[in-house]
Amino acid sequence: MCLEIRKTCKCGKNDAQFHMRDNVLSQKVIAELYCPECSNQAEFNPDTMLGDNDWIIEYDMDLARFMTVSKLMLEPEAVRPGYLFDSGYACWLEMYPGEKQDILEERTEIMGLQKTDPTRYLQEISSWNIARIERLKADGWRKAMAA
Ligand SMILES: [Zn+2]
Secondary structure, eight states: EEEEEEEETTTOOOOEEEEGGOSSSGGGGGGEEEEEGEEEEEESOTTTTEEETEEEEEOOOOOOOHHHHHHHHHOOGGGGHHHHHTTTTTSSSSSSSHHHHHHHHHHHHHHHHHOHHHHHHHHHHHHHHHHHHHHHHTTTHHHHOOO
């Protein structure tokens, strides 16, 4: 079972859903979240923080090390913010925060074709999906780059 966890950013204007693979880590490991509007308030510390475009996740690295070392037998030095994110133990649930909403909006137009022209709908939806992933990679979203 994977828990879905939502956290509001420091300024309170935005939130993001997190994926905590296998529940190895608890929600407390995500110490702070900075959205594009408040990330300039954060003094970026690569030892505890991970930046993804204009978002910053700050981890409680002591807690994260304690949990990963005891549950996964990892070497403490191997546990870095990038590892917590890339391994899926504490990363975005979506490709980036707000992706689901963007998808709904972008797809509305294509969905209209579903009834009128099903063949074209399938072509459009598949090329839209490919183009979307390419765009996320070009934008530099960490999960898209790793996909
Ligand atoms: Zn914010």
